[in-house]
Amino acid sequence: MLTYLVSPFILMTLTVFFGMILGTIRFRKFSFSTSGAMFIGILIGWRVVKFLKTIEPNNEFYDTAQNILSKNTIDKGFFDLFLILFIASVGLLAAKDVGRVIKAYGIKFILLGFVITFIGALTTYGISLIGPKDNPYLYSGVYTGALTSSPGLASSIETATMHSSELVEKYDLLSYSEKQKILNILGENAHLNTENTSSLTEEQKNNFIKIAEAGVGTGYAVGYPFGLVIVIFAINFLPIIFKIDIDSEKILLAEDLKNNSKQNDQRIKEVYFDLSAFTLVCIIGYFIGILKISLGSLDELSLGSTGGVLVSALVLGHIGNIGSFCFRMNNRILGILREISIAYFFAIAGLRFGYQVVVSLTGPGLTLVVASIFIASIALTLGFLIGKYVFKINWVMLSGAICGGMTSTPGLGAAIDVVGSNEPAASYGAVYPFALIGMVLFSNILNHIV
Numbered sequence: 192m193l194t195y196l197v198s199p200f201i202l203m204t205l206t207v208f209f210g211m212i213l214g215t216i217r218f219r220k221f222s223f224s225t226s227g228a229m230f231i232g233i234l235i236g237w238r239v240v241k242f243l244k245t246i247e248p249n250n251e252f253y254d255t256a257q258n259i260l261s262k263n264t265i266d267k268g269f270f271d272l273f274l275i276l277f278i279a280s281v282g283l284l285a286a287k288d289v290g291r292v293i294k295a296y297g298i299k300f301i302l303l304g305f306v307i308t309f310i311g312a313l314t315t316y317g318i319s320l321i322g323p324k325d326n327p328y329l330y331s332g333v334y335t336g337a338l339t340s341s342p343g344l345a346s347s348i349e350t351a352t353m354h355s356s357e358l359v360e361k362y363d364l365l366s367y368s369e370k371q372k373i374l375n376i377l378g379e380n381a382h383l384n385t386e387n388t389s390s391l392t393e394e395q396k397n398n399f400i401k402i403a404e405a406g407v408g409t410g411y412a413v414g415y416p417f418g419l420v421i422v423i424f425a426i427n428f429l430p431i432i433f434k435i436d437i438d439s440e441k442i443l444l445a446e447d448l449k450n451n452s453k454q455n456d457q458r459i460k461e462v463y464f465d466l467s468a469f470t471l472v473c474i475i476g477y478f479i480g481i482l483k484i485s486l487g488s489l490d491e492l493s494l495g496s497t498g499g500v501l502v503s504a505l506v507l508g509h510i511g512n513i514g515s516f517c518f519r520m521n522n523r524i525l526g527i528l529r530e531i532s533i534a535y536f537f538a539i540a541g542l543r544f545g546y547q548v549v550v551s552l553t554g555p556g557l558t559l560v561v562a563s564i565f566i567a568s569i570a571l572t573l574g575f576l577i578g579k580y581v582f583k584i585n586w587v588m589l590s591g592a593i594c595g596g597m598t599s600t601p602g603l604g605a606a607i608d609v610v611g612s613n614e615p616a617a618s619y620g621a622v623y624p625f626a627l628i629g630m631v632l633f634s635n636i637l638n639h640i641v
Contacts, residue, residue, distance in 0.1 A: 197239055197255075199265050206232045206538035224608040225534045226423045226601070232541015233416070233548050236264050240546035264542045271496060273539060276532035278500045278600055279472050280525045281607065283518060285616035286508020287459075292588065292617040295447055299582040300592055300621040306577055307596030308629030311338050311570035312637060318562045319641045326376055328355070328403045331637040332410020333559055337418040337566040340598040340630045347634040348407045354638045355403035359396040376402055413556050414563035416544040421567040422602035426590055426609050429575055437610055440586040444614065447585065459511035461519040468516040472507055476500030497600055498623055505620045522613075533604040540601065571597060584618075591615025595622030598630065 195201065210228025223230065243256040250256075293300070315334040319327065331347045358365070358373060365373075373391075377399055391399070430437055480499025507518040550556065574596050578589045587610050594602035595618065606615040 197243070197259055199269060202235065202239065202265065202542055203269070203535055203538050206235055206542060207534045210538055210541075211534065223423075224605070225530060226537055226605050226608075228534050229419070229423075229537035229541040229601070232538045233545040234541075236542035236545025237549040238545075239264060239542070264545075265539050267543075270536070270539045270543065273532045273536040274600060275473055275477070275496055275500050277529060277536055277604065278497055279469060279476065279504050280529040280532065281603065281613060281616040282501045282504025282620065283469070283472065283508040283520060284522060284525050284529065284613040285620065286505050287519065290509055292614070293621055296582075296584060296588060296592075296618065296621070299578075299584060300595075300618060301625050303574060303578055303582065303584075303592050304596050304622040304625030305629045307570050307574035307593070308338065308626050308633055310573050311566050312629075312633035314566045314569045315562075315637060316641065318565065319637075322562065323558060324372075324375070326402060326406040326409075327641040328406030328638065329410040329559065330562075330641050331634045332407035332412075333414040333563050334410075334566060334637060335407075335630060335634055336411035336414020337421075337563040338570065338597050338599075338626075338630065339415055339418045339422065339602070340627070347411075347638065348404055350635045350638045351403040351407045352400060355400045356396075359391055359399050362391050362396075373399060409556075410559060412544070412547050413559040414566070416540070416548045417560055417563045418567040418597070419540065419599065419601055421564060421571060422594060422597050422599045423605045425568075425571050425575070426594070426602060426605045430586065430609070433579070435586045437586065441610065441612060444585045444587045459519050460517060461521065462517045463521045464524045465517045465520060468507075468518050469520070471516060472504050472518065473500055475507070476503030479503055495627075498627060501620050501623060505617070526613075529604075529607070533601070537601060537604070567597070586610070587612055587614050588618040591618035592622045595619040596626045598623060598626050 207228050210223075210231040211225070212227075213231055214224045214227035216223070216227075240260065243260055246253050246256040311334060315330050315337075319330045322330070328351045331351065335347050358369075362370065362373065377395060429435070476499040477496050478499070479502055480496040482499075504518075507513070511517070511519050571593060574593050575589065578584045578592060579586070584592060590606035590610055591603060591614070594600075594606050594615070603615060603619045606619075607613060
């Protein structure tokens with residue numbers, strides 16, 4: 192019976208069901224909408240993991256429990272699948288306007304991508320100066336988590352590996368304080384009594400590298416869900432706090448885009464739905480995402496499956512037709528697919544991170560929780576203020592651009608719900624690649640200076 196109750200199908204579907212019920216509850220102008228599935232997922236995920244951890248080795252369900260725990264409740268394959276389906280559908284929905292959006296806002300989106308990631312990195316560095324020093328690699332992990340960047344996490348881990356390897360290899364040449372710092376991280380302070388300490392053993396070197404990598408991963412795991420929550424709340428409440436009339440912003444945006452419209456859009460045929468074309472978007476996007484671009488000494492950049500599929504959807508959707516493949520599909524069908532996929536993605540995110548979130552709120556990870564909330568809040572708020580009052584970007588576009596700068600695909604789902612339009616996906620797609628470059632650059636720097 193236990194196997195059926197904790198099956199991925201039951202957990203995901205129940206979470207979506209109750210999440211959508213939560214999403215229909217309104218608090219004045221605010222509602223969780225589809226993101227309600229994530230908050231329900233956090234509660235269910237926490238309770239499921241807590242229960243599974245109580246099953247003893249002599250219990251007949253022990254192997255089942257361990258198998259589920261090893262997959263972090265829900266296999267990551269489901270996480271990636273629904274994320275790709277969501278980003279492909281919103282990319283195709285926004286594709287017909289992407290050319291006009293870039294023409295109208297171009298350089299502002301590029302700058303905003305770097306501004307948000309830089310502010311996040313600067314805030315992280317400031318926190319590291321006053322925060323605990325047990326494992327300084329935690330901070331680059333919290334940074335990538337607070338800005339919800341999976342590609343940033345991959346880059347940060349790789350950078351941490353290289354940086355920690357360099358430190359232990361040149362250990363003999365380091366100063367006393369630098370050696371003390373390494374041994375503090377290793378938890379071996381008592382072994383350092385003079386400046387003429389012998390070299391580290393191979394075991395110590397390997398342990399230090401593993402601790403560095405684990406620090407990044409732990410920081411990300413704690414920071415990600417809270418960064419995600421901050422983005423969702425901000426997208427919902429910023430228009431209320433700053434008294435932004437969304438309907439008026441949509442009318443103004445329509446006028447701006449009309450001035451930059453292209454006549455040949457009318458000649459591109461639209462179909463009800465083309466499954467072959469949709470699948471092709473996902474396949475091409477996936478391979479674009481795994482391509483690596485060298486940034487010299489600053490590591491390599493890859494868009495990841497999210498960025499790759501988004502680029503593929505925007506480009507192919509903008510082109511419209513290639514041979515028998517039609518990438519312009521009915522908005523209603525794509526909208527339904529978008530809503531289903533983001534609801535399940537939110538549910539899976541909550542189920543996978545729920546236990547970590549609750550434990551972090553009640554345990555030693557509370558410091559990292561506060562740091563991630565602070566980093567996400569500062570980066571997002573200043574990004575909004577610069578975008579709104581310096582760059583004068585329309586809120587409909589700015590909501591997607593902020594999510595792109597935070598590399599937050601779930602945030603994009605919230606933005607689309609709040610503004611009631613698919614246009615935020617175009618600005619998200621324009622900002623996202625530059626935000627990723629910023630994430631790679633600044634996470635690299637943090638690992639070297641913290």
